[in-house]
Amino acid sequence: MSTPRRPDPVQTADDAARQLAGELMTANHAALATLDPSGAPAISRVAFGLCPNGLPLTLISSLAPHFAHLQADPRCSLMVGEVGDKGDPLTHPRLMIRAHAAFVAAEAPDRPALRAHWLQGHPKAALYIDFADFAFVRFTPEGALLNGGFGRAFRLLPEDLRA
Amino acid sequence: MSTPRRPDPVQTADDAARQLAGELMTANHAALATLDPSGAPAISRVAFGLCPNGLPLTLISSLAPHFAHLQADPRCSLMVGEVGDKGDPLTHPRLMIRAHAAFVAAEAPDRPALRAHWLQGHPKAALYIDFADFAFVRFTPEGALLNGGFGRAFRLLPEDLRA
Numbered sequence: 001m002s003t004p005r006r007p008d009p010v011q012t013a014d015d016a017a018r019q020l021a022g023e024l025m026t027a028n029h030a031a032l033a034t035l036d037p038s039g040a041p042a043i044s045r046v047a048f049g050l051c052p053n054g055l056p057l058t059l060i061s062s063l064a065p066h067f068a069h070l071q072a073d074p075r076c077s078l079m080v081g082e083v084g085d086k087g088d089p090l091t092h093p094r095l096m097i098r099a100h101a102a103f104v105a106a107e108a109p110d111r112p113a114l115r116a117h118w119l120q121g122h123p124k125a126a127l128y129i130d131f132a133d134f135a136f137v138r139f140t141p142e143g144a145l146l147n148g149g150f151g152r153a154f155r156l157l158p159e160d161l162r163a
Numbered sequence: 164m165s166t167p168r169r170p171d172p173v174q175t176a177d178d179a180a181r182q183l184a185g186e187l188m189t190a191n192h193a194a195l196a197t198l199d200p201s202g203a204p205a206i207s208r209v210a211f212g213l214c215p216n217g218l219p220l221t222l223i224s225s226l227a228p229h230f231a232h233l234q235a236d237p238r239c240s241l242m243v244g245e246v247g248d249k250g251d252p253l254t255h256p257r258l259m260i261r262a263h264a265a266f267v268a269a270e271a272p273d274r275p276a277l278r279a280h281w282l283q284g285h286p287k288a289a290l291y292i293d294f295a296d297f298a299f300v301r302f303t304p305e306g307a308l309l310n311g312g313f314g315r316a317f318r319l320l321p322e323d324l325r326a
Contacts, residue, residue, distance in 0.1 A: 044310075077196075079206045
């Protein structure tokens with residue numbers, strides 16, 4: 001059995017890493033990790049987009065478990081980046097963002113602007129965006145890990161994620 | 164603004180739900196939610212497969228954060244199910260499994276059988292499967308949520324996930 005010693009593959013972000021992160025953040029969906037009421041990690045798929053200021057945003061329903069999870073504890077992580085058709089799935093780039101979630105109140109002054117911006121990227125959301133159980137949730141990133149394939153991992157700061 | 168009241172969409176699994184869950188569990192990768200050392204939820208992409216007994220299995224490196232997370236706290240959740248090219252990403256089926264992780268020791272008597280079985284479904288893993296930092300991790304499901312699109316959610320018991 002081969003037992004190579006390999007260095008920690010996580011590097012400081014450079015311009016190429018920041019650019020790739022920005023490309024991955026154009027995703028229209030993400031995987032979301034939250035804490036369930038017992039403190040165990042839960043996972044779900046959510047719609048994903050960006051606020052006009054470039055920070056991550058989602059639109060979620062109170063019928064989904066993650067809604068209550070985020071109301072009880074705003075700590076979460078998001079992953080964006082699709083797996084392509086070819087090769088090892090782990091060689092496809094993905095961005096994992098640690099964040100805090102903040103709900104946008106239905107009567108928030110900037111909700112109309114968020115709503116209009118969201119519909120540009122998610123036109124099918126027009127079907128449910130105004131349902132009473134749906135709410136926008138903003139994410140404030142605390143840091144991120146970009147994995148561009150084996151041996152290509154980068155640690156990103158919040159400022160590296162700004163568009 | 165429309166304010167419809169909708170019933171809890173989560174139903175008890177039927178044969179069709181169990182069959183769809185089984186199809187989703189043929190995935191070769193998953194999103195994994197773990198707890199970081201602070202107790203916050205972390206997320207990552209992992210290889211995914213099944214043990215010969217049909218239960219979920221992964222092969223992970225100690226260089227990845229989720230390895231230490233699962234060693235410190237075995238509670239986790241997995242999500243399988245790809246987003247297709249068309250339509251709203253939230254209408255594509257996905258299975259979210261709450262589980263406990265258990266590492267398979269390098270000298271475990273059944274590791275050779277797991278190794279052979281894994282390579283059938285993940286031939287490219289031959290490049291690293293024997294690296295000393297890689298370990299198999301079995302998942303024991305505690306329950307699952309199958310989301311087959313809006314209004315098509317099912318709660319599954321561990322026995323519903325057996326192949």
